[in-house]
Amino acid sequence: MNEVLEIVEKAKVKFAALLKQLETRGGLSKQMYIRYLSFQYHLTKGVQRHFLKVAGHPRLSGKNQLRQFLFKFGLEEEPHYRVAEVDLERMGEKPLPCPLDVSLWWAYFDRIVEHRPFVRLGATCVLENLGAGAGALGHRLLDDAPFLTKSNTRFLTIHFHELLPHGDQILDALTSAPLKPEDLEELVEGANIGAIMYLRLAGWATLSDTLTCQDFDPTSSILRTEEGARYEDLEQLTAY
Numbered sequence: 001m002n003e004v005l006e007i008v009e010k011a012k013v014k015f016a017a018l019l020k021q022l023e024t025r026g027g028l029s030k031q032m033y034i035r036y037l038s039f040q041y042h043l044t045k046g047v048q049r050h051f052l053k054v055a056g057h058p059r060l061s062g063k064n065q066l067r068q069f070l071f072k073f074g075l076e077e078e079p080h081y082r083v084a085e086v087d088l089e090r091m092g093e094k095p096l097p098c099p100l101d102v103s104l105w106w107a108y109f110d111r112i113v114e115h116r117p118f119v120r121l122g123a124t125c126v127l128e129n130l131g132a133g134a135g136a137l138g139h140r141l142l143d144d145a146p147f148l149t150k151s152n153t154r155f156l157t158i159h160f161h162e163l164l165p166h167g168d169q170i171l172d173a174l175t176s177a178p179l180k181p182e183d184l185e186e187l188v189e190g191a192n193i194g195a196i197m198y199l200r201l202a203g204w205a206t207l208s209d210t211l212t213c214q215d216f217d218p219t220s221s222i223l224r225t226e227e228g229a230r231y232e233d234l235e236q237l238t239a240y
Contacts, residue, residue, distance in 0.1 A: 004188055007125075010195070011129075015130045016135075028141045030091075035206075039099050039101075040080075040155060040159075041081050041088070042098040042102040042224055043201070046226055050120050051074030053113050053117070065177065066177040069170075078231070079229075079234050079237060082234055083238055087156075091147070102220070104197065119187075121170070122193075123194025125170055131167070138160065150240040154237060174187065
């Protein structure tokens with residue numbers, strides 16, 4: 001797992017550098033925050049399917065503790081897209097159309113999770129640790145944004161992972177599992193891919209990537225639906 005941890009730390013450094021650059025440019029704007037919540041809405045909608053598929057994969061035979069963790073983890077993550085949507089609603093906004101890199105994320109992982117499940121888990125190692133890695137700088141950016149309140153920052157609060165330490169939990173679950181060399185190779189591959197794709201999305205959200213913010217329109221026409229979903233814990237997740 002050492003190589004995976006090194007990639008996670010590298011991604012944290014890159015993410016912190018992006019946030020520092022954002023601070024020097026005047027901080028977080030409302031437009032950026034809407035873009036952030038929008039891509040998170042599309043990225044997390046239906047995310048439980050990947051974790052439940054991985055939990056049921058034959059490659060996890062004999063790794064029952066990891067299976068149990070992933071099942072619980074998937075259920076906890078399932079309603080988070082609605083939390084992002086509620087945060088937007090409380091600002092009088094709706095999710096923007098799905099960014100291209102989110103559509104690419106789903107197209108890639110929907111296919112690969114069927115045959116190489118640990119690639120998806122490697123990406124999770126990165127994504128679940130970046131929020132916690134933002135630390136004091138992330139909190140300072142939020143404190144300085146006048147449009148943010150307790151009522152419209154529930155998604156961020158959850159994903160700083162001070163309430164749900166998913167970053168530590170996924171790393172602990174994988175470290176404790178009897179992984180094979182091919183499992184570890186996939187984790188490394190997924191961590192690299194997850195870092196690249198997420199940091200590109202962060203650049204899109206903060207208007208710092210010229211390709212997707214100035215030169216081209218990366219909006220995707222793919223619609224992600226979650227019809228009929230009801231979450232009994234949504235009121236608790238969005239409480240303030």
